[in-house]
Amino acid sequence: MARTPSTVDLVPLPVAALAALADGDLAAARAASGLPLTEFFLTPRAVSLWRLRLGQIREDPEAAAWVARAAVLSPSGEVVGHAGFHGPPDAAGMVEIGYSIAPAYRRRGHARAAVRALLALAAADPRVRTVRASISPDNAASLATVAPLGFVRVGEQWDDEDGLEVVLERPVRPVGPADRPDRAGPADVGHGTGRAAGADRTGPEVDVLVVGAGPTGLALCAQLLAHGARVRLVDRGADRAHESRALAVQPRTMEVLAPLGITAALVAEGNPAVRLAVHLGRRTAVVPLSGTGLDTPYPFLLFLSQARTEQVLIDHLAGGGLAPEREVELTGLSAGARGVTCRLRGPDGEEQVVRAGYVVGCDGARSTVRDLAGIAFLGERYPQSFVLADVAADGPAPGAAHAYVGRDGMLLMFPIEQPAPWRIVAMRRAGAPHGAEVTLPEVQALVDAHTSGVRLHDPVWLSAFGLARRRASRLRAGRVLLAGDAAHVHSPAGAQGMNTGIQDAVNLGWKLALVATGRAAPDLLDTYEAERMPVARRVLRMTDRAFTVATSTAPAVRLARAHVAPRLLAVVLRARRVPALGFRVVAQLTISYRGSPLAGDPTRHHQRAWGGPSGRRLRAGDRLPVVPLVGGGPATLHGALARPAFHLLLAGRPVRPDGDHGPAPGDLGGLGGLVRRGDLRVLHVVGPGAQRPTLAEPDVLVVRDGADLERLGLARPDGALLVRPDGHLAHRGASAGARAWLARWLRP
Secondary structure, rough: OOOOOEEEEEEEOOOOHHHHHOOOOHHHHHHHHOOOHHHHHOOOOHHHHHHHHHHHHHHHHHHHHHOOEEEOOOOOOOEEEEEEEEOOOOOOOOOEEEEEHHHHOOOHHHHHHHHHHHHHHHHHHOOOEEEEEEOOOOOHHHHHHHHHOOOEEEEEEEEOEEEEEEEEEEEEEOOOOOOOOOOOOOOHHEEOOOOOOOOOOOOOOEEEEEEEHHHHHHHHHHHHHOOOOOEEEEEEEOOOOOOOOOEEEEEHHHHHHHHHHHHHHHHHHHHEEEEEEEEEOOEEEEEEEEEEOOOOOOOEEOOOOHHHHHHHHHHHHHHHOOOOOOOOEEEEEOOOOOEEEEEEEEOOEEEEEEEEEEEEEOOOOOHHHHHOOOOOOOEEEEEEEEEEEEEEEEEEOOOEEEEEEEOOEEEEEEEEEOOOOOEEEOOOOOOOOOOOOOOOOHHHHHHHHHOOOOOOEEEEEEEEEEEEEEEEEEEEEEEEOOOOOOOOOOOOOOOOOOHHHHHHHHHHHHHHHHHOOOOOHHHHHHHHHHHHHHHHHHHHHHHHHHHHHOOOOOOOHHHHHHHHHHHHHHHHHOOHHHHHHHHHHHHOOOOOOOOHHHHHOOOOOOHHOOOOHHHHOOOOOOOOOOOOOOOOOOOOOOHOOOOOEEEEEEEEEOOOOOOOOOHHHHHHHHOOHHHHHEEEEEEEOOOOOOOOOOOOOOOOOEEOHHHHHHHHOOOOEEEEEEEOOOEEEEEEEEHHHHHHHHHHHHHO
């Protein structure tokens, strides 16, 4: 049921009332204003504000109509706070809003109603063109208040009193009947219902509208913001996930999120798994999940609930001035040559028309975006039903994940710590009524069928679910794109789902930001499907095979699980290299885009000439390997390149003019514009025998091993390695080829 929106009137405070408040005389202020003002108007911060406003009015009497109003709830007449502008419109037609709601009235929608009333005031004055809000990045509540009202981040500023602030702006647009005042002029208006239910409104333009605030949508927004796009994020749900759902973050996901500054927070929240205990009848085999010689800065599987993963991402976005707009549903879209017109319905039934350059559906398996775009979802459901349980358990060895494999299928136990110590996944017994409620005794019975040493208690979440294997027929329809579960769903085997979605987002984010802001060739977006659709197909094949082996009720498969699997696993573990290779695949470290249009060399400098030994050869499309560095800076090349930008690595030290501590002009060629706007960093790489870089050489990196210099293709004087923002190689070869690549795909 839609909530009734708050109705807030903004009533001007007379100068006499302001003077009384500045003197701390509440009774006189009440008498002068005719309002039941509260002690909230006499807090030290409020008194300081009234004195400031009085000074403004003395200097400019017009300010009295703008700077100070009481927020009065209608029809009760309660004064819930105060609001106003920092002053009349400036020469550019800009006004800045300010508001404060008394603690007893917060979390009731009054703040947003007050902001809507301020917007109506601004729209009533023809001089006003832009409305600004400056909010601390730590003030998540205020960021969430203004986000649904069309404000977009335009920068940051430092306030001597309040510190760092995110600056958000939105253009003034015509107001509807519910906002339009009966009398013109800011002194006489201030009705703050916002808008009448069902009123149609044209929203401000944004570069990208992201639909769906799960891990994929949140990660996409982080990438878009990092690369300078204006973003709105909407979600039809009332809140983020509070259950564990997905529960593991793969090494490659941690790699691609590191340049955005997210990975450290994930690792701090999570539980790095050290081993997997596979129980096959009376045998138990231990498979290491860390320290397996993986070529990654994160050689472990991180157990972290989806709820905590989402919160880390939400906190990151809040620091950039973006908050998900909850209970906002996409009800229609129409794509044209220059953008997409979208219809959004808010929690109060209010409808808004938003023009976006692009729309990305990250809204799950039942994607509205996919349906509205007419993209087919190919595949089928699995017949089995499963249970999920987040519980406490006595018996399982801590510090390990457990997989019980037997004739009746598989039982999985994962250490997730929050919201409960353990996550249990098991196939429901045949004959269980469809949709029947899951109980703790039922889950205990499933556990008992595999082991007698585990006792469950204190359940936090019990749920039944079905599974499907499906993928979208395409990932792009013009200006509408899909990512995550909206593009592909599959079994949870191997903890691939959330990770694949986040990597969709990281692959798409930098491309979409550059294209949407006119900094890249439009056909760069074609490479998203070219690169990610093969990954989706491979994940579907891999998870389907693993799922079938684990759950099939066919007699031959059940026999193999009970008798062949224990012997086979023992052989595999003795081979050592096989588990490491398997973990690399599951960790998504083997993903390469060698077949992508972005991996083609746009010059005649053939990349095979730059290859090292066949087993270590790097090519365009591969992920950046881990290369140790020396010299007192970052320990690895991954760390040195952990910024959201392209990185051009050139062989040897630059030749600099005296006193120039930046990249040498001769090394930049025509790339100076890309460097100045932050899309490209140019670094120089030397071998271990070279002189260590001085403080005047922050752009020089020293590799620890000369073989790595050869591997990177930087052992020859004109060698160059161009690394994409998602950590994959764009070019490996001669420096002329790297410049040609940048000229082909990016705009100077």
